[in-house]
Amino acid sequence: MEKGKLKIIIISFCAGIISGFFSSGGGMLLVPFFTHILKLDEVKARGTSVFCIVFFVVASSIFYIKNKYVDYNIGIKCAVGGIVGAFIGSKLLMKIDKKLLKIMFIIFLLYSGIRIL
Numbered sequence: 480m481e482k483g484k485l486k487i488i489i490i491s492f493c494a495g496i497i498s499g500f501f502s503s504g505g506g507m508l509l510v511p512f513f514t515h516i517l518k519l520d521e522v523k524a525r526g527t528s529v530f531c532i533v534f535f536v537v538a539s540s541i542f543y544i545k546n547k548y549v550d551y552n553i554g555i556k557c558a559v560g561g562i563v564g565a566f567i568g569s570k571l572l573m574k575i576d577k578k579l580l581k582i583m584f585i586i587f588l589l590y591s592g593i594r595i596l
Contacts, residue, residue: 486516491531498535499542505535507588521577 490512498505506528513524543549572580 483517490516494531495535495538498532499539505532510584521580522572525572 490508494505494508494512497508506525509528509531510524513519513527514521517524519527540549575583
């Protein structure tokens with residue numbers, strides 16, 4: 480197997496485990512991987528990450544739905560807000576300077592990490 484393909488498989492496997500285990504977070508691994516290892520630009524890395532995460536979420540959702548761990552009332556309301564927010568965020572992504580985007584992402588990760596601790 481080609482070395483580049485093996486890296487992608489290993490990282491995506493790890494991102495899938497993180498996504499399934501923590502119910503999110505796969506993108507926090509994928510975006511830096513795409514930008515630093517695969518040398519994608521920031522916008523393409525985020526778009527590719529979101530595309531990958533769709534499949535992680537579907538796989539995890541099957542488990543949670545099957546085991547009756549889903550509150551559909553809350554889930555549907557959050558989904559509607561999330562769809563609107565994701566659309567607006569995607570549009571804003573195209574207008575934000577890439578350097579500022581990196582800084583915002585770092586601040587978000589630091590804030591999230593500190594809150595978790």
